[in-house]
Amino acid sequence: MGEATREESTCIAQRLLAVAELYTRHQGALADMEWCLVDYCAATAADVSAVQNISHARAVGQVQFACALAYRLPAVAKVFVRGTIDFRMVSTIINRTDNVDDALMPAVDEAIARHCEKWMKLSRPKLRDRVDQWVAKFDPAGVRVPPKVEQNRYFDVDEAAPGMAFASGHLRAADGAALDARLEALAATVCEHDPRSRNQRRADAAGALSRLETALVCECGRQDCTAGASPADATAGSTVVIHVLAEQGTLDGSSDNPGYLRGFGILPAESVRAVAQTATLKPLTVPSGVRADPGYRPSVKTKEFLAWRDLTCRWPGCDKPVDNCDVDHTVAYPVGPTHPSNTKHYCRIHHLIKTFCGWNDQQLPDGTIVLTSPTGYTCTTEAHGAALFPTLATPTGDLDLPPADPDPARIAMMPRRKQTRAQDRRERINAERRERTELIAEQQRQHQAWLAANYKPPPF
Incomplete structure (x- = not known):
């Protein structure tokens, strides 16, 4: 078990350092992306999400985590590669040292690297205290400030068991x-x-x-x-519309195949039939051998079919629902027609990555996407709706189209950011450092006031 634990830590460290290296290579290969909506971090995350089959948000977090480990904490990274500390400790160290001044960071890194192996048995609060202690020695203003409770407000409704949702939040x-x-x-x-x-x-x-x-x-x-x-x-006061996909056999009771509630997943057959009692029923037809829609935008009928066939963004690991996605032409319009065999959904960030960052995709008549990264990695994704309801995977017609030809020069047309990711980070850190400095000053004022009220010098 001990050997497996050390090997696990080593593998995680090597994976993260490879992510940081990929980020560096993107900086060398893609020019002037710092101000682009898809910057170096997002471009690297596209590779990471495809290879690891994780969401874009998780991939972005991993890129930022990896760069902090490789470039701000290289001494700690060496200990991590040896496998003598684990991911829990490394994540705590990265989080608690995020506000340390860059000029002081090498000294903090070396100090923590010398001692962190002895902290493996500590609980999370004790580990946090040890890291904060070393941060305070070198950079008192760099000690993290607890977030204000009100800033963490949220209310989420997520899918749970089939036919059920889970609601949670801080109000x-x-x-x-x-x-x-x-x-x-x-x-x-x-x-x-x-x-x-x-x-x-x-x-x-x-x-x-x-x-x-x-x-x-x-x-x-x-x-x-x-x-x-x-x-x-x-139903008199209802103003909200929900959409459920189900087979005809499920509705008439000849089948117990489940339906699908968009955004919440599988809906058991009995729940489908209960909803159908007060619902408007509309048949969904699968286009086959149809002519392309005129113009750039798909028709209502085509768009409805694409939405149910895809259900989510088609990028590997991305679960953004189609309601928050763009309809993308696999082969760009007008060379590629607006046809179900040449269109699918990408969320906005992956649409931009595919369009501007050198990715190439191929679409098969059943909706399958073959995606190739600029580094040559190839992955295949099937439409989620077509996987759940095989009828939606019926080929919609072969199109004789030339392969898409990515143009690296198009990056100049990329939408721009108002602030770079580095500027956003620096703004947050400066605000938190100011808050910590004010807390330190207030503690000192209170201490001086206590001394003035309670300290009596010894008689001479």
Whole structure:
């Protein structure tokens, strides 16, 4: 186990240092990208996400982490490569030294590298204290300041088990109290014979709240129910549209194949049939051998098919839903027509990377994409919707098109940033260093005030 643990740490270190080396090579191969929307970090992350099959956001974080390890903490990196410290420790060191002045960083790096092997058994809080101690010795203003709680507000609704969603968040206390009271009030609008538990009614009340309904539909099934809401009332206030894809057999009960709720994943057959009772049903046709749409923009029919066939961005590891994606021509228009065999979805960042950074893609009639990076790495992605519903993988027609020809000179047309990534980082660090300096000064003022009030010099 010990040997495997050390080998694991060594492999992680080697992977990260390879990412940092790839970043350096991108800087040498791609000119003047610092101010581009797809900068060196994003261009490197495109390779990383494709090779490791991870999301672009995770790849960007890995590039930044790798560069910090390789170029700000080379001494710690050497210890990491030996396998005597692990990723948990390295991530703590990188995070806690992020605000250290560049001129003082080599001394901090050497000091931590000399001692970090002895810290492996420490808990996370104790490890953080040891790193902060060395930062404070060399650069007191570089000690990290805890983030303000209010800055971490969020509210997410994510997919959970099939047919279910998971909601979580940090709200302002007043907003949380109002939401809690509203859910409680909605949950209380059913009669006493409703079979659901209080928690189940509150969960269902969240759906009613999202549809602007003023009451829950009671599920007691009694003729003498005293609750006021009826199924007809339940849809009266609805202003939100959701889209579900399912086979006809699932709807008519001849099949129990699940459906798909866009953005939340698989929806069990019984849930599909329940939703269908009050839904507008619309058949989805698979275009086959059709003529291309006139012009650059796809028709409503083509766009609808592409959305269900792809479901997400087609870049390896990217799960951005099609609602947040662009329709990309594999072979650029007008040489490449607006046709289902030549169009698919890329999120904006991957659309820009494909267009401006030398990537080449080929599209097969069933929607499969063969993507080749500027370094020669090739990967294949199938459309997520077509994988779940094989009918959507029906070939839409062979097109006799020339291969796409990436033009490196097009990078001059890349959208520009208002600030570089380095400027954003420096702004954050300067603000946090100022805050730490003010905290230190306030502590010193309080100490001096305490001495003035309590210290009595010894008599002579």
